[in-house]
Amino acid sequence: MQQHPASARSKLTITIGALAFGAMTALWGTAQAAPATGSLTVAFGAESTTLDPVRISAGVDHYFVGQIFEMLVRRNASLQDENWLAESWKLETGKDGKPVLDVRLRKGVKFHNGDPLTAEDMEFSWQRQRDPKGSFFSHYVSSVERFEIVDAHRFKLHFKEPDAQFLVGNLQLWAMPKKYIQKVGEEEFARKPVGTGPWKFVSRTVKDELKLEAFDDYWNKNKRPGVKTLTIKVIPEDLTRVAAFKTGKVDWIDNVPPSMIEEFRKMPGVKTATLVSGNNLFLNFNTQMPKSPFNDVRVRQAAAHAIDVDAIIKRVLFGQGERYAQVGKGSNGYDPALKPYAYDPKRARELLKQAGYPNGFDTPCYNLTTPREPGVKEVGEAMYAYLSSVGIRCQVRNLEYGAWISLGKRGRSGPPEMDGVLSWMWSQGLPGDPGLAWSGHLHSYQPGGWGTYSYTNDAEVDALIEKQRQTMDPAARTELLKQIARLKHERVLGGLPTYRPLVTFAWREDKVHYVPWPIRDYWRAFQEVSLKQAQ
Amino acid sequence: MSIAKRLLHGLVSILGASVIIFLISRLSGDPLALLLPADAPPDVIEQTRQHLGLDQPLVAQYLKFLGHALTGDFGNSYRWQEPALGLILDRLPATVELALAALAFSIAMAVPFGVLSAVHRGSWFDRFAKVFAMVGQAMPNFWVGLLLILFFAVQLNWLPAFGRESWSSLVLPAIALGWYPVAAQTRIVRSAMLDVLDSDYIRMGRAMGLPERVLVWKYALRNAAIPLVTILGVYFAAMLGGAFVVEVIFAWPGVGRTVVEAVFARDFPVVQAGVMLTSVLFVLSNLLVDLSYSLIDPRIRHG
Secondary structure, X not given: OOOOOOOHHHHHHHHHXXXXXXXXXXXXXXXXOOOOEEEEEEEEOOOOOOOOHHHOOOHHHHHHHHHHOOEOEEEOOXXXXXXXXXXXXXXXXXXXXXXXXXXXXOOOOEOOOOOEOOHHHHHHHHHHHHOOOOOOOHHHXXXXXXXXXXXXXXXXXXXXXXXXXXXXXXXXXXXOOHHHHHHHOHHHHHHOOOOOOOEEEEEEEOOOEEEEEEOOOOOOHHHOOOEEEEEEXXXXXXXXXXXXXXXXXXXXXXXXXXXXXXXXXXXXXXXXEEEEOOEEEEEEEOOOOOOOHHHOHHHHHHHHHHOOHHHHHHHOOOOOEEEOOOOOOOOOOOOOOOOOOOOOHHHHHHHHHHOOOOOOEEEEEEEEOOOOOOOHHHHHHHHHHHHHHHOEEEEEEEEOHHHHHHHHOOOOOOOOOOOOEEEXXXXXXXXXXXXXXXXXHOOOOEOOOEOOOOOOOOHHHHHHHHHHHHOOOHHHHHHHHHHHHHHHHHHOOOOEEEEEEEEEEEEEOOOEEEEEEEEOOEEEEEEEEEEOOOO | OXXXXXXXXXXXXXXXXXXXXXXXXXXXXXXXXXXXXXXXXXXXXXXXXXHHOOOOXXXXXXXXXXXXXXXOOOOEOOOOOOEHHHHHHHHHHHHHHHHHHHHHHHHHHHHHHHHHHHHOOOOHHHHHHHHHHHHHHHOOHHHHHHHHHHHHHHHOOOOOOXXXXXXXXXXXXXXXXXXXXXXXXXXXXXXXXXXXXXXXXXXXXXHOOOOHHHHHHHHHHHHHHHXXXXXXXXXXXXXXXXXXXXXXXXXXXXXXXXXXXXXHOOOHHHHHHHHHHHHHHHHHHHHHHHHHHHHHOOOOOOO
């Protein structure tokens, strides 16, 4: 089965693109042939809580785990999916009519302890990941019924039901070393992780730093880091992180504060890269309480017209946000025809009047205060002020992260606790796939993993979301996603999307060569990095 | 009060703290919502709840915690998957170092300020000391910290902006944390000195022709120091508590930051280990202060 059917024209474009990319790769490869030298110190605002790939939870965990571990497929710097630990893979239909994924592993891949990567390691990784006692991600591989080892570098995954999410999630499996984990045990593995990635673990001091070293035997000689040691410092305070950069203690920083980006862009010898974050911020409306005004689609549309998101991006976020309608640009299911609701307070008041609220109404509005992304608290307050100005009078209730996420996760019995509007965020990756997010936010709540955070109940949309999950043909699935996006937009279901935050990195251009790479969901991989002068 | 009785009181306080922190942390929310990925299905949530022992009744959880805590086992951190006590103990020296340095800074400022202000009451120095101390009290320590970084690290490049690598890393955080109590401590020393300087034995010493320097710094200060020493234990505890903000500003790898982040993450074992250990430190520091009276004033003896 062909993965990405393309027209002749797009094939040509892809070929030219591939040639250009190949040429760049070859040039880069030449630069990278030399052994890694020198050291680089970088600063992050947050740190991962674990380095065990099956126990990661926070977004920041990905940044760190992705330096050490790899998956079968990944996105490259040009945002194209590239076979990574998988040399090739194809989707077949088994004798029983169920899907089978036939994967050929790349030969010559080694773990940091020197063990070669084989199909046995992948089987072990699958088993480790599917065990809910130790893994937080058993549901990601629950559709795989059986793992068949064909030979040392080939295996087949037998599905009990079609699972499109498996394909768009980089074939889900992280490569973990069977022999090493069996020898040292789970706890030691989490303390001293061993993967196949470009960086091998050296040491970690919680709340202080993570030290990594370039892996000499890394299989991808063209994409090997040119720096020998990488120290990731954890500096949570924005201004201190900036001071660390300005005083030369670090040569690369994550998350330049939005108010200082212009200053950084003007700094001599400093280069910045601004990228769209995988996160997106939206407002969730409870449409499940019998008397909730938000049950009426006109009230939800009124809310959509009431907020001047562009002004908020400009004034509150210093321009560091990208407006979007449903699915972000570059993501699966992106539809350029869908435009965000225009700011039109007059229309908002009219819609409220038509819905039977000529004088508006009071509602609780829950706001996240923990700075998960820059300015979320202030953005929430601004949005609620806009809602109030047309008559959706917000009684703002600020919540820290723990209380916020508990409130957002609806009860499994009885009505949800959230009884008004809730500012919310969900990562869709970059370029993302909304399938997983919609399963949790848009599909109505059902035991078994659907609608964990949903305040919506729309049978037509539910059926479409279930169908896209079962559709493993990429083109057909994309059409389904577009269809869902349109309905979601028109009916303002599963939350009102507003913007995706922009993240800015800065590094010393005269000293560091760095190309941002997306690892799984985030742009923090140090895959293409080297020093311009020997340290 | 005897030392044994004080120790007993301390133990009761620590036990009380353990009950309070155990209950309050569990009232504040479910750690699983934060620990697991957003789309985790119910069976994963239940398995994890059982694995962490959070499916047990509260009383059973508390007794288990207390039993293990007595043997030094506070359980594994939910997030870090490492022993909670180890996480705290590894970071405790950094916080104690910072708190002691901050306390040393505050005393080094407050004692001369207090003494000289008392001796030269109403002089320009008295007024300067008052303003200096008030500025420290008026500005929140995170603000002081940021100003210190901007001036001494970014502009002058004299001292590091973050981390804990050498003695020089300690200077700015210690000032940021220790400036605040200077005002109160100066006032205590000043008023105690005024009382003492007015007492008969100082007048007697003066009449005997003892130099003023000896009178002030040797005889008067020793008596005037008792009120300050009395509250040093409290100040030390305040420094430990206040260290969190400064630790975040200066990326100081201390226990305050670890515990507060654990509170936000509902990482109960780490919160419990952190609070228990801080309680022990607090009780011990108060005990030490009590004992130190007798060193300063031999007339105070413990039975």
